[in-house]
Amino acid sequence: MKSQVIIDISYLKIMGTGHGFTSSSIRFNLSEEDGKNLHEVWPGGSRILVDLIPGEGDEASGAAFYVKRDGNPRISSVEFENFCIDGLHFCEDGSGNPNPENTYTNGKTGIYVDTANDSFRINGMGLVYLEHGVTVYHADALSIHDNFIAECGSCIELRGWGQASKVTDNLLGAGYKGYTIFAQNFGGLLIASNNVFPRGMSSVHFDGVARSSITGNRFHSFYPGMLVFERNCSENLISSNHFYRSCEPWAPLKNYGNGLDDQFGLIFIRGNDNSVIANHFSEIVDIENLRPTGVRPVIIHLVSGHGNYIAVNHIVAGTEAAQPENAESCFSTQVEAMLSTERSETIAFVAVQVEGEAVNNTILDSGTDAQVMVDKKTNIFRALPEPEM
């Protein structure tokens, strides 16, 4: 498409015949030789090729689908289903990235909803190579379900404020610069059963979010800061999630990261009365890759707030096992890294770090006495039992 589709009516459904996701990232990092023998490039079918030229500093102008309507009722029941929005290429971003296709920057957005909305659905879509996948302001009863949104700068951004929505059962993975799932001033958001893979700057980032749930997700990241709660996020539930942090195994992207060090925490919390219960954490990183050098990596970092409840989380930390020699194929490299648990050696870690500003929190059965950094005078702590001598 050379121009934007503008939607200003309710009860509209835009539907394709296939989500059409294919990895552009793998394609654009193939050797010249391999690149010549590809079966298909820009395949047809229900694939929107986004060939817009976004206006400078005008994010909305780069949106393939732009939704806006004021007045009553709020625009309702717009559905996007089962087609592909493909941003085609990333561009130079001034960072000196030798391959512009790895910048995650092109000013394009797949779906941009600008005004308060109700009961939208985004289902079975494929979004790829967009700087922003889905951006929705002022959502109510939004459902983003069973999509494949990956190799985008950011995948899902719920901005402004909103309530009572769900982001469920998606395959997601942002670029190293962006958000995988971002929500702002949101109440009652359910983030469940998603499989979130690298390399997002974060897996979930909440800014002023309350009374929301992050349950039953599988998160994999190459950096610290997988889950970030900033600016007073309160009364949220983080339960039954699998957090796996490893190091970038793929040659073309080894030089990139989100800039956070290992003291930041795999999860970082500012806020009150949150629950972190029954999660699994695997921090898998070689000691020489820890930053700053010699640090014990922090898993749960409680920076400020009271009344948080952190219980029965299981934390594993170990070295990466030896990498395969030939790390050219992204797929086999990642699988190999993921399965090589046997050669891993335990490393020291901080299970929970509670800063001085944080008081009246409860930490139970999530680390030994040596693994939990907390002022026991101002917080409640029960250590994991230690072996009998």
Place this chain on the structure above:
Amino acid sequence: MKSQVIIDISYLKIMGTGHGFTSSSIRFNLSEEDGKNLHEVWPGGSRILVDLIPGEGDEASGAAFYVKRDGNPRISSVEFENFCIDGLHFCEDGSGNPNPENTYTNGKTGIYVDTANDSFRINGMGLVYLEHGVTVYHADALSIHDNFIAECGSCIELRGWGQASKVTDNLLGAGYKGYTIFAQNFGGLLIASNNVFPRGMSSVHFDGVARSSITGNRFHSFYPGMLVFERNCSENLISSNHFYRSCEPWAPLKNYGNGLDDQFGLIFIRGNDNSVIANHFSEIVDIENLRPTGVRPVIIHLVSGHGNYIAVNHIVAGTEAAQPENAESCFSTQVEAMLSTERSETIAFVAVQVEGEAVNNTILDSGTDAQVMVDKKTNIFRALPEPEM
């Protein structure tokens, strides 16, 4: 539709091109001025306008879709997908409700399945302004998935008996008189990843249900009695759910409720061997709104039964923060209420109340000694640790 659709054959799929949900509740409570400027009313597309006249005392006669077939095999594989069933209006109910559109009463049902059935699917539907959304007798392997069923008297009722079904990933919200999810004599029901909003009389109501799961849901209610287990519900799992109870913030419905007081419990259990593990509870209510006056609200109320296991639940109780002056818009009012956690002040509460009839239950790490009312001679109790002095 002026007359009912009767279905008596298997392998039928009824499919639309959009779930079409829009809030009638908001529309019918607009000022006259605002009501004049609406963009659309009764929009077209795949919307069934249910204009039946239900027979007195004949619930089935008010069903838009009525399914009945006896004999073998049970009627199978009927699918409803992606259209809207709209009951249009509620009626006078004799309660003196000044706006009949707020009574949740009109004798209409969206889908009514009267005989034993197998492998039905209800997906991507929108149901609104029906006294009963979906009523299914004798379900086996039923899937109710990814629908928007709200502003109905009751949303989902699984009656008679049934087994091995799922209610997953829906947006749901009943009226103050009805059930959001109701199940009777059911085994093996999975209720997962739903986002259930007010104002149902309850969020989940089980009557004689066994070996079922309520996991990973987000529940929001304006009254006590969010989850009710009556008549021996046993061996059920309630895990990783977020329960948020606040008070009605929207002017047109402030006078309605489910009649239960704050001693009833946010969850109310009669039955044996249930598991309540790793849930978050937020009870947010101003002290002057508690009933009876001066009571400490009860969160988990174990009324009768043995062998129940209640562990690592996190309970938060506080005051509502100040309401916005202008509470006319339902959306902004609710979002404001949901996000205003910072000004909240802690209130006293009963974390778990175990009645004398209930013995041999186990309560761990879900409340302090002062917050749990239990006979420690007949039940097992480990209090949350308290701060060191």
Place this chain on the structure above:
Amino acid sequence: MKSQVIIDISYLKIMGTGHGFTSSSIRFNLSEEDGKNLHEVWPGGSRILVDLIPGEGDEASGAAFYVKRDGNPRISSVEFENFCIDGLHFCEDGSGNPNPENTYTNGKTGIYVDTANDSFRINGMGLVYLEHGVTVYHADALSIHDNFIAECGSCIELRGWGQASKVTDNLLGAGYKGYTIFAQNFGGLLIASNNVFPRGMSSVHFDGVARSSITGNRFHSFYPGMLVFERNCSENLISSNHFYRSCEPWAPLKNYGNGLDDQFGLIFIRGNDNSVIANHFSEIVDIENLRPTGVRPVIIHLVSGHGNYIAVNHIVAGTEAAQPENAESCFSTQVEAMLSTERSETIAFVAVQVEGEAVNNTILDSGTDAQVMVDKKTNIFRALPEPEM
């Protein structure tokens, strides 16, 4: 179909108008009298009748849909949606089964993916009476979501190796010989919100699987060995699942089983650093049905490995209540068995059995001192508190 559909192109969607699942198992076990009066047999619509003759020892030849393509990129974005693949009949298997329709053997497969693949989707399908439902080698970002795959020898087999996929929100149930969900050398698999019913040899079987999640599922089985981790499965999360094991109540299949005895464990683990948190177990079996005679059935069996974390699991064990006289109808028999909790009597059981090879594991709040068999010198154990005297 008399011949196979071969797929060797990407971006293909094969779509029907109904999942069409109906129980063949019930039909083929009706009395002759009842069999005469059936409403329909082999109903039409979007139903593929698989009438292939598989080649001896050539599994792929029995596949209704066979997918294979080498080279770059991997074959991507093939979707199967909302139709039925029906294997028609099972055959003699040499076991002397009096009814060949109960052998779960016919050499047929529904969907067979033979080469490395990316972003496939299988949604809303019905698969029945196939020896193998879905077999996928070398999957990446596969989604198997919201299907009904039952009365198949095995339902879902992820073979070879793979990563970052999801099996979510399905209704599943294999035969007594096969796997319900099987995965091999897989990393980052999310198995969530499935309702898995009998009679699979196992509900989930992992062979060398790491960093994967099994969360929020409802599992029902008629045999021990519901969840099996073989050959070093590590850093997996098993959380918020409901495990219900009962005994076969339906006459035609009472003589079949998976051959495992009650010492095997409902869950059987070889591997390191796994998490088993916040699950419910109901082991419901009459004492005379336990094998070997007089044994206490084992619930969680930790056979080898270190660093496993088993916490806040609730285990219930009791007798089956009396069976109804007339056990001819599969549906009513199962519902009756499932709901009859009131007459059940407690039986002795082993909550967790930790073998001598397994060291440095942690077991918390999942059984009393008498119920957990563990060497406390080499593992960490906190018993459930016992009643005060």
